[in-house]
Amino acid sequence: MALLDVRNLSIDILTAQGKIRVIDKATLNIVDGSIHGLVGESGSGKSLIAKAILGVHNENWIVTADRMFLGNIDLLKLSSKERRKVMGKEIAIIFQNPRSYLDPSKKIFDQMREVLPEGKSKIHFLNKIVSKSTHKQIIKELLHKVGVQNDQEVVRNYPHELSEGICQKVMIAMAIANNPRLLIADEPTTSMEAVTQAQIFRLLYKLNQLHNTTILLLSNNFGSISNLSDYISLIYCGQTVESGSYKQVLNSPMHPYTQAMIKTILNYDENLDHKSQLYTLPGSIPPANQLPIGCRLGPRCPKAQRTCVTNPTAVNYKGHVIRCHFPTLDEK
Ligand SMILES: Nc1ncnc2c1ncn2[C@@H]1O[C@H](COP(=O)(O)OP(=O)(O)OP(=O)(O)O)[C@@H](O)[C@H]1O
Ligand code: SF4
Numbered sequence: 001m002a003l004l005d006v007r008n009l010s011i012d013i014l015t016a017q018g019k020i021r022v023i024d025k026a027t028l029n030i031v032d033g034s035i036h037g038l039v040g041e042s043g044s045g046k047s048l049i050a051k052a053i054l055g056v057h058n059e060n061w062i063v064t065a066d067r068m069f070l071g072n073i074d075l076l077k078l079s080s081k082e083r084r085k086v087m088g089k090e091i092a093i094i095f096q097n098p099r100s101y102l103d104p105s106k107k108i109f110d111q112m113r114e115v116l117p118e119g120k121s122k123i124h125f126l127n128k129i130v131s132k133s134t135h136k137q138i139i140k141e142l143l144h145k146v147g148v149q150n151d152q153e154v155v156r157n158y159p160h161e162l163s164e165g166i167c168q169k170v171m172i173a174m175a176i177a178n179n180p181r182l183l184i185a186d187e188p189t190t191s192m193e194a195v196t197q198a199q200i201f202r203l204l205y206k207l208n209q210l211h212n213t214t215i216l217l218l219s220n221n222f223g224s225i226s227n228l229s230d231y232i233s234l235i236y237c238g239q240t241v242e243s244g245s246y247k248q249v250l251n252s253p254m255h256p257y258t259q260a261m262i263k264t265i266l267n268y269d270e271n272l273d274h275k276s277q278l279y280t281l282p283g284s285i286p287p288a289n290q291l292p293i294g295c296r297l298g299p300r301c302p303k304a305q306r307t308c309v310t311n312p313t314a315v316n317y318k319g320h321v322i323r324c325h326f327p328t329l330d331e332k
């Protein structure tokens with residue numbers, strides 16, 4: 001069952017150069033209890049989609065969609081006040097550079113205390129009713145849940161006194177304090193060293209497996225998140241191009257962009273000649289004000305033909321959704 005069902009989401013941004021369609025009919029179907037990877041190069045629109053789902057956007061954005069349901073809640077029908085209420089309770093987000101999202105002037109305990117659920121005389125936490133006097137206990141439990149064992153020391157610190165990895169774990173602990181149904185992780189490990197990255201990914205996996213938290217994982221690194229994801233969607237220049245289960249996307253990619261992304265994952269078993277070039281898609285992602293018409297991959301696509309100047313519509317092959325005029329269909 002879909003926890004989040006977003007169909008044909010478009011975002012137009014009003015700029016000095018006119019209206020720019022930064023997200024063009026993006027579709028996301030996130031299965032309840034799954035980890036869903038949304039992968040695309042830097043500037044492809046992953047964070048914009050996350051913001052549109054959360055309903056946090058600037059006045060100069062025009063956000064439209066055919067459908068945006070969280071469970072059975074129609075998000076498009078809610079007023080912004082109702083939307084904020086639903087979002088605060090049901091969806092949480094963590095970002096890259098966790099230190100910049102924590103308040104540098106407050107100790108971790110005070111920051112965590114602020115996000116705990118409020119109640120007049122009772123506080124609900126993990127389906128238990130606890131009193132206000134046990135905040136310390138809740139914070140301890142939350143930190144243990146995200147793998148921070150030295151909680152007493154951590155809560156006494158300011159963010160700058162902690163490592164990036166611990167700060168991200170604190171952010172995750174704060175994000176899950178209200179038992180959100182969906183956790184959006186927006187490049188949660190960018191600029192972290194490899195060991196810390198692995199720890200954060202393991203933690204997200206554990207949250208999903210043990211607590212059934214649905215996770216939308218945004219990344220520009222296909223290799224690092226693909227193994228963690230039950231489902232994968234690829235996005236290029238604001239257009240979702242292919243999505244399906246891990247097996248569908250990895251074993252039989254049908255879109256030229258996905259095929260190129262898969263080729264960029266390093267295969268250490270492969271016998272590469274000394275100093276041989278690694279695969280990359282020619283060209284680079286165009287700026288938002290110079291987007292090609294029709295399929296936006298066109299200028300970089302090895303299979304592009306004249307038809308590609310018209311926008312391809314999404315076709316669904318048993319849950320494997322492709323948006324391309326010339327998909328690779330041999331495996332189907
Ligand atoms: N507020 C804004 N006004 C105008 N353009 C914007 C705004 N925010 C983002 N963009 C443009 O929209 C495009 C998508 O941006 P977005 O930040 O969503 O990409 P991303 O996939 O999250 O990239 P990254 O991997 O670097 O985080 C970019 O071209 C960006 O320049
Ligand atoms: S629609 Fe055309 S340009 Fe776009 S990915 Fe398919 S073949 Fe390439």
Ligand SMILES: [Mg+2]
Nearest residue numbers: 046047186187
């Ligand atoms: Mg981003």
